[in-house]
Amino acid sequence: MRLGLRRWPPPLFVLLVSVSLALHLVLALLSLLVLQRPCDPHSPLRTNAFPHPANSNLTAAKAGSPKLSPDSRNAGSSRKMDSNQNPHAAGKEGHAFSPPDRTGYPVSSGRSMGSSPSKLQALFSHPLYNLPRPPIQEDDWLLRVKPKVKDNERDSTQEWKDTDLQALLEQLATHRIVSAVQKPGGTQLKLVMSFPNYGQALFKPKKQDRDAETDFNLFYFSDFERHNAEIAAFHLDRLLGFQRIPPVVGRLINVTAEIKDITTDRKLARTFYTSPVGNVCFYGQCSYYCSTEHAVCGRPLALEASLAAMLPDLSLAQRRSWRSPWRRSYSRSKLAQWEKEPNFCATVKKTPPYNKGTRLVDLIDMAILDFLMSNMDRHHYETFEKFGNNTFLLHLDNGRAFGRHSRDEPSVLAPLEQCCRIRRSTLLRLQLLSRPQYRLSDVMRASLSQDPLTAVAPLLSEPHLSALDRRLDAVLQTVRRCQGRRRSVGRSDDVVYDDMAGYAGGDTPARL
Ligand SMILES: *[C@@H]1O[C@H](CO)[C@@H](O)[C@H](O)[C@H]1NC(C)=O
Ligand SMILES: *[C@@H]1O[C@H](CO)[C@@H](O)[C@H](O)[C@H]1NC(C)=O
Ligand SMILES: *[C@@H]1O[C@H](CO)[C@@H](O)[C@H](O)[C@H]1NC(C)=O
Numbered sequence: 001m002r003l004g005l006r007r008w009p010p011p012l013f014v015l016l017v018s019v020s021l022a023l024h025l026v027l028a029l030l031s032l033l034v035l036q037r038p039c040d041p042h043s044p045l046r047t048n049a050f051p052h053p054a055n056s057n058l059t060a061a062k063a064g065s066p067k068l069s070p071d072s073r074n075a076g077s078s079r080k081m082d083s084n085q086n087p088h089a090a091g092k093e094g095h096a097f098s099p100p101d102r103t104g105y106p107v108s109s110g111r112s113m114g115s116s117p118s119k120l121q122a123l124f125s126h127p128l129y130n131l132p133r134p135p136i137q138e139d140d141w142l143l144r145v146k147p148k149v150k151d152n153e154r155d156s157t158q159e160w161k162d163t164d165l166q167a168l169l170e171q172l173a174t175h176r177i178v179s180a181v182q183k184p185g186g187t188q189l190k191l192v193m194s195f196p197n198y199g200q201a202l203f204k205p206k207k208q209d210r211d212a213e214t215d216f217n218l219f220y221f222s223d224f225e226r227h228n229a230e231i232a233a234f235h236l237d238r239l240l241g242f243q244r245i246p247p248v249v250g251r252l253i254n255v256t257a258e259i260k261d262i263t264t265d266r267k268l269a270r271t272f273y274t275s276p277v278g279n280v281c282f283y284g285q286c287s288y289y290c291s292t293e294h295a296v297c298g299r300p301l302a303l304e305a306s307l308a309a310m311l312p313d314l315s316l317a318q319r320r321s322w323r324s325p326w327r328r329s330y331s332r333s334k335l336a337q338w339e340k341e342p343n344f345c346a347t348v349k350k351t352p353p354y355n356k357g358t359r360l361v362d363l364i365d366m367a368i369l370d371f372l373m374s375n376m377d378r379h380h381y382e383t384f385e386k387f388g389n390n391t392f393l394l395h396l397d398n399g400r401a402f403g404r405h406s407r408d409e410p411s412v413l414a415p416l417e418q419c420c421r422i423r424r425s426t427l428l429r430l431q432l433l434s435r436p437q438y439r440l441s442d443v444m445r446a447s448l449s450q451d452p453l454t455a456v457a458p459l460l461s462e463p464h465l466s467a468l469d470r471r472l473d474a475v476l477q478t479v480r481r482c483q484g485r486r487r488s489v490g491r492s493d494d495v496v497y498d499d500m501a502g503y504a505g506g507d508t509p510a511r512l
Pocket of ligand 1: 117
């Protein structure tokens with residue numbers, strides 16, 4: 001793949017690289033297919049979008065191009081992010097990972113202080129994170145590129161490997177940025193950054209100090225997006241076993257060399273200036289927060305940012321956007337329906353697509369994720385059109401999470417509270433994460449310590465980490481309350497949606 005690709009015309013390049021992420025996704029999303037309800041044989045649970053990262057280790061691939069498995073030669077499957085295409089890109093130019101100097105650029109740190117890598121490893125080795133996966137079917141591919149090699153040379157297994165995720169994160173963190181332009185739409189400044197191999201990432205800059213708590217009186221959609229929230233959400237989603245957030249990595253950007261000097265976006269270029277203390281700043285153009293009052297500044301050139309792997313262009317893989325039934329009222333005076341009607345969930349349960357399959361429990365999974373990270377901004381969610389209505393949800397756009405640690409937001413948990421329904425695999429993982437030997441805050445700290453920006457400062461402060469444990473308890477209490485309530489009407493068995501029927505692993509989750 002690596003040699004063949006270089007000779008291909010650029011449009012094909014672009015296609016290949018952008019599809020590769022999507023294909024990763026599709027390969028992994030079937031991992032819970034086997035957990036499907038026996039009575040529902042024609043609605044595959046396309047559940048897990050991204051692989052879990054047992055031992056994923058950014059430092060492992062530090063020097064030069066990460067080595068991909070032998071089948072990366074296979075251009076036909078094109079499911080690997082090809083990090084070998086540009087030998088000059090990976091880790092050799094030292095933009096991001098040069099030793100600390102006056103500008104405060106970090107050294108790639110990898111394992112770090114006070115974390116519990118062994119707990120993290122133990123968690124991802126647990127049977128609940130290694131449930132059997134069904135073989136990949138033809139229509140489980142989001143995109144396919146015409147094979148260039150003969151069929152008999154192709155690798156038929158096409159398994160997702162953890163090294164693939166590592167390679168992708170490594171690329172996002174270290175590859176040379178060749179272009180940076182604004183992403184149109186949205187209320188806040190975002191850039192699309194491109195790499196020499198035509199891979200792309202969505203850039204969100206640091207706008208406020210990590211520990212600045214969101215003002216309690218702020219109307220919830222006015223909060224700034226947080227780069228560390230995007231990164232932390234990706235880690236949390238994997239720890240919960242969902243894997244529905246595309247990979248995100250932290251990176252120190254040289255505002256001058258990696259944005260100002262290379263951008264072809266004239267509207268963006270016009271907004272650069274040097275602040276009175278000598279920092280290089282810019283503010284771009286967008287509908288709300290793009291003005292000198294909201295400028296983003298390097299120190300003096302170094303700027304923390306999150307880089308998220310881009311999903312394939314909509315022209316290649318159309319996505320469908322769904323309004324969440326539990327979306328907030330964006331009116332200052334009106335309550336949303338779910339806040340007024342005690343029996344709201346009964347209505348939702350009768351409404352397609354929530355009336356069958358796993359959509360309702362998928363939505364509740366998402367509500368649990370959002371409650372844990374206190375994200376109030378989930379008015380819509382997306383799915384891939386190609387997979388129809390019965391597919392996994394993408395947990396995109398998490399920049400408004402982790403705004404507060406001192407307070408919880410119980411309303412985010414309304415879908416669970418009102419429907420009293422939870423996937424069995426989710427519940428078992430939550431119970432696991434509440435035990436001291438796998439404690440959520442500990443595995444989260446360990447997981448986040450693998451991100452390069454940890455070298456600058458921990459991505460989540462301790463109060464945010466302990467809030468995770470507190471909120472996890474609240475979720476489990478809610479489930480117990482539900483079970484109590486349903487028991488009183490003789491229906492205690494309808495709280496847990498058994499997506500694990502027929503599963504009997506070595507360490508059977510039933511024995512947890
Ligand atoms: C991560 O990689 C580093 C460097 O190769 C190694 O020392 C460390 O043991 C690895 N950690 C894990 C959890 O694999
Ligand atoms: C950032 O880029 C500028 C312009 O290319 C360069 O002069 C400066 O040394 C760079 N800083 C770091 C820390 O790499
Ligand atoms: C998917 O769901 C939407 C909204 O409920 C519905 O209009 C559409 O017909 C559904 N498509 C299929 C293929 O079931």
